[in-house]
Amino acid sequence: MSDVFDVFYVDNNQYPEKIKKTIESVKDKVDEFVQKYLEDEYVKQIPFYKEGKVIHDALWGTQYIKPHELVILDTPLLQRLRQIKQTGFTYLIYPSSLHTRFEHTLGVLSQASKMIEALKREPKYQEMIQPYEDTIRLAALLHDVGHGPFSHTSEEFYRYCDDFKILLYHPESPFSGWTPHELLSCLIITSKTFRNFFDTRIRDDYNQTSIDVDLIAKIIVGQIGDPLKLFVQSIINGPFDADKLDYIFRDGHFSGLPLKVDLDRLWYSLQINDIDLSVINSKGKIKTLTVPANSIGPLQQILFAKMVLFSSVYHHHKVRALDCMFKSFCIFARGEELNFNNKCSFSRATDFLWLTDYNFFNYADVEPRAHKILHNMLYRRLLKRALVISKSTTSGYSVIKKYAVNERDRDPYLRNLAEKIWIEAGKPCDKEDIWVDLPSPPPRGIADRTFIKKSENEFVPLSKIFKVDDWAENYIEHLWRGHVFGPPDDEIRKKISKAAKKVFQEEFDVKFNNFTDIICKLN
């Protein structure tokens, strides 16, 4: 496998012109952002810490932060994460869900360090993990630095902006299939400005010569390259990584939905092993994190907790309605050329780096229509369900669910469908107030990448023992709901509901029963 990271520091002519140009332009835009957020004026105010500090977290308690980590933590780049809520707009549904990416970042550091400490109890693992400890800790601190406002809410919009459409969806792009915010984090960390900052303030000031900036970025995007270092990546970006452990506990806890994973058991059972990939009919050898067969309980708990979070929190219909309202605003702002500090035109993925949850709502003062949309969000005058697409409301719902796939042209298609409904309903409201929302399922594959030690030198993927991914998928399948959203007014929603049923029948040959009207309170 060639090293896609070459693209960050050498002229690379192997990609088509269109991709090459986009990479260069995105790199420049990201560097412009990093320059602002690591401006000398701010950075020089960060002291030289002689000692570390302890920070208290509501979830994991007290943790120690090393002096050089405090410098990174003090940068506006990291402090910006205090202004981005971890779970987007869920706080308008689960009122205590106000935790931010900053808290999550510290939580990931806490979980990563617990994983490392657990491994270090065994001398042979200590030898393996020690050289990478500081790199892993910084990967934990920096892994979400590329998030935009409301975290995954904006990510679902900017992934379809022209620049990222090319980088993420063009089959010849070195970044195809990558997660949008991880790509932004990676571009920030590998930017010229961040490297300069790192060399002077971390490497030189603290003599941290063992920390590898490229390795940090590779860990974050899951592209470590060397199969014998896979265990290093797995702590931050793996089947049961520190990121998942923190967000499952944190999102569950602050939503008021406590989810249990037996972490003590997981720490106790953690191992690093060499696995011959012939066990999955493949070639080569990897060195990765494993757990013994008698300790797979926590892994199953992780998977099921994730599914519960998706169905109850992330895919709650009011959360989805707010996500649609966010998109409405972005489309409006792009059309009206509302521009924040001349940086955010809402048309490039990199524009969203300039926004946080705080300054996003400043647009309310810019323009009357913007004021209306944003105040409807802030004061919870939300779009409501006009139609529910589910197993219980229509027999042919797979025909519609086909469009839940995150394909390059999915969103324009769904916007066209919403416009058809709007016209069929007699244009009873603004076009941007009607949305067809078909949530994508949570990512799967954990069970294929988790190796279980059956006996000495015998390893199998978790999926060969228990089909946990399939069980979880089956569970969420029963809870999957697509929606057509419209304005809160009942009479308008009735019109939209009727029109949507007609459009879906014409388009997909699908009929709805009365249960949708009962759920939407339109009967």
Place this chain on the structure above:
Amino acid sequence: MKVEIPGLCDILIGIFRKFKNDEFVNDRRAIHLAFKKLRDKYDILKNIVFKNDIIFPESQMLDEALYSLQPDFLGKINPSFDRFKIKKEKIDLFWDKKLKDRLGQFEQDFENIARELEETL
């Protein structure tokens, strides 16, 4: 107004329609590897994006498409979930009603892809 249909699910329906057997193994690694190879060979599959991974290349898009086709066009056989079941009757009906006109030109590709997949899965 012309609605452009995106299409991995529709493409999969075209392919599964050509399967001689109505079952195939539910082995995620084998499925993803097979589609990765075929993507480099057939233009119709070129928009499936894969992320390189040390263990095997994975496509979230393919996962989502296989998930989205369930339960009407595709099912997993209980209780082991070891095999997928292609719901031929529904696939044929949907093809005739909705896809034939648009995707009929790719029938030979679907046939070839189905043969290759059947050999692998």
